[in-house]
Amino acid sequence: MGKPVIVVKYDPRWSEEFEKIRAELDRALAVMPTVIPYRIEHVGSTSVPGLSAKPVIDLDLVIPSIADFPAVRDALERAGYRHEGDLGIPSREAFRYDGKPHLMTHHLYVCPADSPELHRHLTFRDRLRTRPDEAEEYGRIKTEAAARHPDDMDAYIAEKSPLIGKIYRRCGLISPVRPACADDAQRIAEILTFCYRLNFYPIFRDDDFYLGHMRVDRTADRLRTDPGFPEQFFVYDDGAVKGFARIDGDELKNLFAEPCCQGSGIGGVLLEHAVRELKAKTLWALEKNTRAIRFYERHGFRLTDEKRPEDGTEEFLVRMVREG
Secondary structure (H helix, E strand, O other), X not given: OOOOOOOEOOOOHHHHHHHHHHHHHHHHHOOOOOOOOOEXXXXXXXXXXXXXXXXXXXXXXXXXXXXXXXXXXXHXXXXXXXXXXXXXXXXXXXXXXXXXXXXXXXXXXXXXXXXXXXXXXXXXXXXXHHOHHHHHHHHHHHHHHHHHOOOOHHHHHHHHHHHHHHHHHHOOOOOOEEEOOHHHHHHHHHXXXXXXXXXXXXXXXXXXXXXXXXXXXXXXXXXXXOOOOOOOEEEEEOOOEEEEEEXXXXXXXXXEEOHHHOOOOHHHHHHHHHHHOOOOOEEEEEOXXXXXXXXXXXXXEEEEEEEEEOOOOOOEEEEEEEOO
């Protein structure tokens, strides 16, 4: 039998329990021979009002730099805490304790102010504090996962991880750009269809193609049978897929953002990912699409003298390249 998984409804007394632990830590740190400015943050699910959680208080003791750690460690050890090392997470030193029945069960970590793990803790906490809808969804998924896996911590963590990933993308903790998967076909087809109608119909005025052939269901079906799908595609997903790009070798074949989200930087994020991670160096743009050409120029692409006709039309594509 594995470690039991216990998730309970939010208890307003958790904030009071945090204050009790903080007061004990303040007393412990008051005897340091050198005054080190620090702060103690209540993090983790118990720090978010209304969020169901494991009844364990998580605390981050924040110090100016890792050079201050030895003095803090010594003071904590005199107060009954034992240093366990970083447990595989750099810039986050963990402590255990025994014999503190007057305090609620808690996890104590010491982090320098520039710790990436501290940044993650605070960003995730603050996101959920300001988005009760996301906190409610997260609490529901945790409660359901705990009920399904009461003795399997790994399974519990695996079940809640997809939503955590979405929230991380929404608040910038991880990149919103990810490889496309088969389930993205419908959403990519929607973006492609609406962008084609918005951007290219005014140029080509082809009712049969743009209002007949170019339909979401048909586009999705064609996409699913495309030999380059999904391997050549990546999407901007911050909880909802709002844009996509396709790259074949070093050529950027397509890049589109949901029309209602255009101007919000999604295209730039996708293009920079294509350049930085996938080494995109070239693309073909519609000559009359001057808005797109200016966008690519702002991101380091330049026009060449190469042109080619757009199949079945009287319009031309122009080649753009990026050095380096």
